[in-house]
Every structure is written in structure tokens, then in C-alpha cells.
Amino acid sequence: MNDIKKFSEGPLLIRGGRVVDPAHKRDGLMDVLVREGKIAQVGKNIKVSGDVSVLEARGLIVAPGLVDMHVHLREPGNEDAETIESGTRAAVAGGITSVVAMPNTRPPMDNVAGVRFILRKAEESGAARVWPTGTITRGRTGESLSEIGAMVGDGCVAITDDGASVANSQLLRRALEYAKVFDLVVIEHAEDRALMADGVMNEGPLATRLGYKGIPRQAEYVAVARDIALAELTGSRLHVAHLSTLESVELVRAAKKRGVRVTAEATPHHLTLTEDAVTRCGTNAKMNPPLRLKKDCEALVTGLVDGTIDAIASDHAPHTRSAKEQEFSVAPFGIIGLETLLPLAVTHLIRKKALSWTDLIRKISLNPAKILKLPVGHLGPAAPADVVLIDPNRTRTITSFCSLSQNSPFAGKTLTGFATVVIVGGRVVMRDGLLK
Amino acid sequence: MNLPRKNILTKNQVRVLIEKMAKTILKTVPEPTAEWVVVGIQRRGVPLAERLGRHLADAGVPRPPVGTLDITFYRDDMDEVALHPIVQDTDIPFDVTGKVVLLVDDVLYTGRTIRSALDELMDFGRPKKIYLVVLVDRGHRELPIHADVAGETVSTAADEMVEVHLEEIDGEDAVWLRSPGKESPGRKGAR
Amino acid sequence: MKDLLGLEKMTRAQIERILETTRPMKALFTRSIKKVPVLRGKTVALLFFEPSTRTRSSFELAAKRLSADTLNIAVATSSVTKGESLLDTAKTLEAMKVDFMVLRHSSSGAPDLVAPEVKARVINAGDGTHEHPTQGLLDMFTILEKKDRVDGLRIVIVGDVLHSRVARSNLWGLTKLGAQVTVCGPATLIPPGIREVFGKKVQVSFNLEEALRGADVINVLRLQRERQEGNYLPSLREYTELYGLNQNRLRLAKPDCLVLHPGPMNRGVEISSEVADGPRSMILEQVTNGIAVRMAVLYMFSGPNGFTLDPSEIEKENNAIEPALRDIA
Numbered sequence A: 001m002n003d004i005k006k007f008s009e010g011p012l013l014i015r016g017g018r019v020v021d022p023a024h025k026r027d028g029l030m031d032v033l034v035r036e037g038k039i040a041q042v043g044k045n046i047k048v049s050g051d052v053s054v055l056e057a058r059g060l061i062v063a064p065g066l067v068d069m070h071v072h073l074r075e076p077g078n079e080d081a082e083t084i085e086s087g088t089r090a091a092v093a094g095g096i097t098s099v100v101a102m103p104n105t106r107p108p109m110d111n112v113a114g115v116r117f118i119l120r121k122a123e124e125s126g127a128a129r130v131w132p133t134g135t136i137t138r139g140r141t142g143e144s145l146s147e148i149g150a151m152v153g154d155g156c157v158a159i160t161d162d163g164a165s166v167a168n169s170q171l172l173r174r175a176l177e178y179a180k181v182f183d184l185v186v187i188e189h190a191e192d193r194a195l196m197a198d199g200v201m202n203e204g205p206l207a208t209r210l211g212y213k214g215i216p217r218q219a220e221y222v223a224v225a226r227d228i229a230l231a232e233l234t235g236s237r238l239h240v241a242h243l244s245t246l247e248s249v250e251l252v253r254a255a256k257k258r259g260v261r262v263t264a265e266a267t268p269h270h271l272t273l274t275e276d277a278v279t280r281c282g283t284n285a286k287m288n289p290p291l292r293l294k295k296d297c298e299a300l301v302t303g304l305v306d307g308t309i310d311a312i313a314s315d316h317a318p319h320t321r322s323a324k325e326q327e328f329s330v331a332p333f334g335i336i337g338l339e340t341l342l343p344l345a346v347t348h349l350i351r352k353k354a355l356s357w358t359d360l361i362r363k364i365s366l367n368p369a370k371i372l373k374l375p376v377g378h379l380g381p382a383a384p385a386d387v388v389l390i391d392p393n394r395t396r397t398i399t400s401f402c403s404l405s406q407n408s409p410f411a412g413k414t415l416t417g418f419a420t421v422v423i424v425g426g427r428v429v430m431r432d433g434l435l436k
Numbered sequence B: 001m002n003l004p005r006k007n008i009l010t011k012n013q014v015r016v017l018i019e020k021m022a023k024t025i026l027k028t029v030p031e032p033t034a035e036w037v038v039v040g041i042q043r044r045g046v047p048l049a050e051r052l053g054r055h056l057a058d059a060g061v062p063r064p065p066v067g068t069l070d071i072t073f074y075r076d077d078m079d080e081v082a083l084h085p086i087v088q089d090t091d092i093p094f095d096v097t098g099k100v101v102l103l104v105d106d107v108l109y110t111g112r113t114i115r116s117a118l119d120e121l122m123d124f125g126r127p128k129k130i131y132l133v134v135l136v137d138r139g140h141r142e143l144p145i146h147a148d149v150a151g152e153t154v155s156t157a158a159d160e161m162v163e164v165h166l167e168e169i170d171g172e173d174a175v176w177l178r179s180p181g182k183e184s185p186g187r188k189g190a191r
Numbered sequence C: 001m002k003d004l005l006g007l008e009k010m011t012r013a014q015i016e017r018i019l020e021t022t023r024p025m026k027a028l029f030t031r032s033i034k035k036v037p038v039l040r041g042k043t044v045a046l047l048f049f050e051p052s053t054r055t056r057s058s059f060e061l062a063a064k065r066l067s068a069d070t071l072n073i074a075v076a077t078s079s080v081t082k083g084e085s086l087l088d089t090a091k092t093l094e095a096m097k098v099d100f101m102v103l104r105h106s107s108s109g110a111p112d113l114v115a116p117e118v119k120a121r122v123i124n125a126g127d128g129t130h131e132h133p134t135q136g137l138l139d140m141f142t143i144l145e146k147k148d149r150v151d152g153l154r155i156v157i158v159g160d161v162l163h164s165r166v167a168r169s170n171l172w173g174l175t176k177l178g179a180q181v182t183v184c185g186p187a188t189l190i191p192p193g194i195r196e197v198f199g200k201k202v203q204v205s206f207n208l209e210e211a212l213r214g215a216d217v218i219n220v221l222r223l224q225r226e227r228q229e230g231n232y233l234p235s236l237r238e239y240t241e242l243y244g245l246n247q248n249r250l251r252l253a254k255p256d257c258l259v260l261h262p263g264p265m266n267r268g269v270e271i272s273s274e275v276a277d278g279p280r281s282m283i284l285e286q287v288t289n290g291i292a293v294r295m296a297v298l299y300m301f302s303g304p305n306g307f308t309l310d311p312s313e314i315e316k317e318n319n320a321i322e323p324a325l326r327d328i329a
Helices: A084-093 A114-126 A148-153 A169-180 A205-210 A217-235 A246-256 A269-270 A277-285 A294-305 A341-350 A357-369 B011-028 B045-058 B111-122 C012-028 C053-063 C086-095 C112-118 C131-147 C165-176 C194-200 C208-212 C235-243 C283-300 C311-328
Strands: A010-020 A026-035 A038-043 A053-057 A061-064 A067-072 A098-100 A129-132 A158-160 A186-190 A238-240 A263-267 A385-398 A414-424 A427-431 B006-007 B036-041 B066-069 B100-108 B127-137 B149-153 B161-165 B175-176 C045-046 C067-073 C100-105 C119-128 C156-160 C180-184 C204-207 C217-220 C257-258
Touching: A010 A357, A061 A357, A067 A084, A067 A341, A067 A357, A084 A098, A084 A114, A084 A129, A084 A414, A084 A427, A098 A357, A098 A414, A098 C119, A114 A148, A129 C257, A148 A169, A169 A186, A169 A217, A186 B111, A186 C086, A205 A277, A217 A238, A217 C053, A238 B006, A246 A263, A246 A294, A263 A294, A263 A357, A269 A294, A269 A341, A269 C311, A294 A357, A341 A357, A341 A385, A341 A414, A385 B111, B006 B011, B006 C204, B011 B045, B011 B127, B011 B149, B011 B175, B036 B045, B045 B100, B100 B111, B111 B127, B127 B161, B149 C257, C012 C165, C012 C283, C045 C053, C045 C086, C053 C067, C053 C100, C053 C119, C053 C131, C053 C283, C067 C086, C086 C112, C100 C112, C112 C119, C119 C131, C131 C165, C131 C217, C131 C257, C131 C283, C156 C165, C156 C208, C165 C180, C165 C194, C180 C208, C194 C204, C204 C208, C257 C283, C283 C311
Parallel strands: A010 A053, A010 A061, A067 A098, A098 A129, A158 A186, A186 A238, A238 A263, B036 B066, B036 B100, B100 B127, B127 B149, C045 C067, C045 C100, C100 C119, C156 C180, C156 C217, C180 C204, C217 C257
Antiparallel strands: A010 A026, A026 A038, A061 A385, A385 A414, A414 A427, B006 B175, B161 B175
């Protein structure tokens, strides 16, 4: 037995931490033994001998590695904003061991070659696991179905035209039906494009004051209602991305009650920021869906608490400084979020007692893995040894990011609850903020 | 602003002085019957100009028309003035070309105000001749300018201030001298 | 205050000071030499990302009458077209040591983006659907000149309020000066939450006849012909029928009601020629006043700390400006 080397690769004992593993209803002081990239054993006072590194985890939360089911890695096409390498390093810095890559790259991931490209790049340079998704429609143009089956065969875990809704209801119906063949989840960016028009922020008095075109909240929940209706019609699995309004939460809640196979996610920024951030953060508060009102933040938290919202996902959307340093109406939508997902959740949900640790780990690890049928998100026997150690009391002011892009409204904010050690496939890839 | 102050001229002295100035003007300006006009520099040059106009009329010469001039737009120090002054009226309801102009101000100090006033007047036309008339000449000129008629010449230190008060604006006729140096010399540097 | 970004950010006292200073500026127009040397040696860059002959000429003449040099930069390309970014353009002008940037842009907030990045004073000459502060000021000056007050007046703004920066600047300025403002137009062209933004002094009406009763001033907004394509209204004909200002409607207002229009007019659409050319029309007076107001603005903002009202403000502004300047240096 010896003390852990900086970045251990051999057998590893994580000792004395508070293990939170909702899949196995574990929450208590336990040890976790990792061997050959897999979880070997979880239990109290594990005795080991031989060449095993020890990681002292007293005072830390030991959880399955976090799964962010909504990430834009920008490769291929916008490597100046982010790459698979930089994006997965940012993920690891934030305690995330699995990222689900959205397919709205340039060109869009609408075929097997695209999916293979992502997987090969992730293999070569990814610090975390990358799970590719494919587009619902060819070229993400909303006109005809992509070769969904082929992409699934090569490792695509979901289909989505994220960035836009599938406007044609008939086409979305077909996609939902077709996805059933593979028990594939269809992720919808729920938005009525015509109603959104060329809006850039939440519609209302503030937009009127600033002279910005508004996006009415109805632009989202009109689409949420339609998407749920189609999921109900087809009996297929629908996942609604980044909910932003109270009404959307209510629609999902009612649908779940009726037995519709729908799941939903919320982003940390929609949970914690209101449209007022636009006046403080400018284009770093421009995202789609836009930030809404306090009542929406509260409804989203309630939705998380009562299980209406299954997951928290970052919608990490990197943009270069020059892209964001433009006129508000011209700058692109989106903010980065991989590195702030965990501390925002701890600061705003755990510390304010909205969620327990078990609940939180469910939302940011177990549930996304289940929705996408990924083998991660739990510490079961022989599961991939993706583990995160979280210091629940560590407080830090956010100054810079590992991501190639820095477009975050949270820069300068002081947050609590950071990952201190990240293990992917049994290998320590991050320790105290240092990446391997 | 609450520096120790000393009265230089009383109400009566100011009034006598202005009458005296009117007489000096009549002696200084040849052919006072020629077309002449009075222009007062905002602000205290304006009531002064009006009073002089009345005194001149009383002396029997044709009463000259009186105009007002605000020199703000012609100042040479606007880059340093953080607080842009309220711009007062410039009202010259006559053509100055070919006229004899009595340019009137309360205090003549560096001469910069007069330089501005002369430039501005020239933009109104081409006067035949301009005479400068001031109530108090306190010295310390920074430009080659002198008064043709000065009611009183006061010797002052550079950091002193001469304040002319006129009934029309200040509710009293008086001239005060404020000296920062004498009673609280330590404040000199702070000003 | 370094920049004039909008009337929202100005206090009543600041607005009043500019309006007070406009009067002597306008008096200069009657002189044979209409030019004074107050901004001699200063450079005013006219940065127009959106074509506007009137506003640009007005600013240019204002600058020239104060003896400033002007630099015309018309950026023909639309803001969405890729090219040099707005900030790059602004920084380039900054390197050329211009003292003022008069900025017209189709994107709301564009001047707010530039202002903190440059030492030059940024004067908003209209940004998107946000503000057009000098238009607001010149409208108020025109009203003040004829009515001697703004406080307590009943003012109607009719037309495409939703897309109008003129309306927003008017609303900020007029409400700060105590006017009762009614905005009138089809519900499709009234911005959401307008009373939450501008307060209870602002009324909304969909009926022009009702709105006009007892009005002291009516400000008619330009109707962009594109609005028909956006389905904000079924046809220009119907718009004119419901919201066009004509002689019959004008009779409903007070007998001395002023008619304002920011121009350029669509005669026979939002305003009849009879009204536009009639005795209550202030439209040409507004053009004259526009120059005077812009002169007052350039003059007031040319101070070492920008526009300063009282000494306590100098201290504040110094603290606000200095660090930014250090960054640039």
C-alpha cells in the first residue's frame, strides 16, 4: 500500500469519503476500490494489500462521475471556440466524466462518418468520455430524416436537431416513431420558430426598455405542448431540453402524470439567473431559450425537486470573444457551462436545501445516463470507474476557464462546491484543479 | 469661498465711480455723437453697460443702444473647465460695422475675457473702433490688452479675488477683495 | 457623464440643462457668421452604420457651427454582414484621436457596447429600436419653445411605437419632465410592458380619436412600409384609415396643438399633407432645432469629464472614467 501518485493509473482505494450513489441507494461513509478501470468494490473499511494507491476522501463527497447530457463541443467546424480536447478538459475540470455532444457542428452530425469522427477524436484527445448524438434531419434543415439507424449502430446515443425545433409536426412524428425501433430518445429543442421570430431576449418590459426584440415564453411552451402531444401519439421517448418557463414545467409534469414517456432537463443558468442578467452581463446573458423571470427559476427548482425535471445539463455553448463582443442582436446565443454546472448546483440547490446530495447526483449523473442508456452514472459492480470527489465546502471565485471560450455570466462569482479529484475509467485525470 | 474679504468700494463709491466713468468716456471718445454703441460682457458688464448708457444720455449725447455679449463660446480654456457655465444671452440688436463700440466689463484681470469678447465682436461685423471700459482694473495681465477707461485701479496679489457686486444681480453695489493668503496662509496650496 | 447613450440614463436636471443651452445655440443661427470657435481643433466622427441623411447632416452642421472638424464614415454594409466588427471600427477611430463618435446603428445597445471601450465621447444618433436621444431632446425643445413648459402637457405619440427609438427617447424625456403621454397605435405596434417601463404617466390607446381629445402635442411616428409584410397591419390603407393624422382628427385636439414628426414623412400614410404643411406643423422647426440641440449636446459633452452638472459629479465621473482610460493607455 502506498500513497497515491499524482495521476494514478493502477488499483486505487478511495478511502473514507461520503459515497453518494443513488442507483444503489448508497449515502454514507464508505470506501471505493477501483481496479482495471472498473468499480471493484464499495463498502465500509475495505482491506487491501499489495500495490494499491490510496486516495483519502475524508470530508469529500464520492459520487459517480457527472454526466452532462447537453454539450456543444464545436468540433468540427468551430475549433476556434472549442475542440473535443479543450471541451472535455473543461468537463473534467468541472467534475464531468461524460459529455453528450450535440450534433449541430459544421457540418452537422447527420451520418455515420460524423459519429465516427467524434468518437475517433474523443479517443485520441478526449479527457472525458464523449457520447455522440446525431441530427434528426439531414443537414439539420428540418426536411428529411437522417440515417438514424446507421448512426445508432456506430454509437449515436440520441437524436436531436438542437439549436432548433423540428418545425414540421409530421416529420417529428415520423422521427419519434422511427426512433422507437432503436428505443432511442428524441431530444427536442422546444421552440416555435415563427413565434420566436428574430427575438434575442425574453419578451417583456425589460426588452421593451432595452429596445431588444423579445422572445415570448409561449414560443417555448407552444412547442413543448406539441412535442408532448406527439410523444403521446407515438408512445415514443421524448426528452425536452433546457426548459425555461413555468408553463413548460407544468406541461411536462401533467404529461408524466398521464404516463407519457417524457423526460426533461434544465440548465444551471435558467435555474439561477433571470433576464436582469442581460443588463449586467450583456451578450454573456444572451442564450436560447432566453433567461426568464424569477417565477420561472422557482418553477424550475420545484420541478427538479418533485421529479418533473430529470436532469441538470449545462447547454455548454462556447463562442469566441470576438463573436460575443458584438452588438447584442448580432452576437450568437449561448454560454459555457461545463465548469460551473456543479458549483452552481451545490451553491444554489444543496446549500439552500432544495436538493439532497442523492437527489443532485441523480440529476447530474444517474438520470442523464439512464435517459440515454449509458453504462455510467453509478458505482455498481464492474461499472466503468468514473468517479468524482467533491469538496462540498470549497469556495472559489470564478476567474478563468479551461474552455477555449470564456463566455460566461458567472465569471467573477464566488461559488461553493467544486470537484477535487476526477477519475475516468480508473485513471485520475484531475486533482485539485490540475488536469492530467 | 468663505475667504476673509475686505470692502474696497462702498455703494456710494460705486455709483460715483460709474458717473465719473461716463464723464471720462465723453472726454476719451472723440466725436461722441458719431454712431456709437455699448456692449456689456455677461454677466456684470451688462448692468454696468446699461447704467453707463443712461449716464451718457443724461450728459446730453444721443443715448447709445446697448447690447450684451456672452463670451463662453470664444473662451480659450474650455478644455479645462469641467463645469460648463450656463450660456447667457448674446443680444446685439444692431449692426456693429462702422460703429464705435464701448466694450464694458466689471473687472479687467488677465485680459483673456476681453480677447474672447473682441473675437466674438469681430464675428458680428467690423467696428470702426472699440474702446474698453472697466469698473476695476486689478492688474496681472496675460495679454497685451489695456483699458481705455478704468473706474478704479486696484493693486492685488494674484491669488486674491476682486468681486464686483451690482444691485441688478447681487442686490447691492459694492466691490470686495478676498484674500486667501493673510489669515489662513496654509490654504493657499489647496486652492 | 462621458457619453450620451439615451435619455433613460439622464436626470431631469441634465435634460433641462441641455435644453437651456439649446436656446443660445439657436440664437447663433441669426448671426451672419453662424460659427463659433468653441470646439475648434476637436474632431467629430460621424459613424453611420445605417443610412440617415438627415440625422447625419444635422450632426455635421452642428459640429461645423461649433468649429469642430467632422469625419464621415458611412458603413454601407448591414450589421449582420461579416467584416470589421463594430468594436474594431471604434478602436480604429480612437487611434485616430477623434474626440466624439456620433454613432448610428441598426442594433439596439451598439453605443453602449462602444462607450466603455473608448475615451472619445459617444453620442447615440439612434440605435436599433432602443433610443434616439437627440431626437427626443429636439422634440422637447420644440415643445418647450412653443409652450414654455412640458410639465402637465398632454402628449400623444401615435404610430409604430414598438419599433421606434424616437418614441422611447420621447417617453423617457417627456415623463421625466412631467408630461402625460398617451401612446396610440394598433396593438401589434405597442411594445409589451410599456407601462411597467415608463410608469403610470403613460397611457395606451388603440383609438386615435379618443387619444387626441385635449392633446397639447401630437408626435406622429414614421410608419415603415415593411410592417405590412411582418403582418403588423393588414394594409397601409387600413392603417391610414385608423391612425393617419388628418385635419378632421386634428380638430379633436386642443386648438393650439402642435404636430411633430421626426421625418422622413410618408405623406398620405401616417400624416396628411394638409396637416404636415399646416400651421400647427412643427416639422421644419424640428429640423432647425435639431441642429441647435446637437450643438448643445456636443458642447455640453466636450468638457474634460464629459457632461457635468455640479462639482460633486466631477468627483464621481473622475472615478468612473479614470480606470477605463488607464486600461486603454
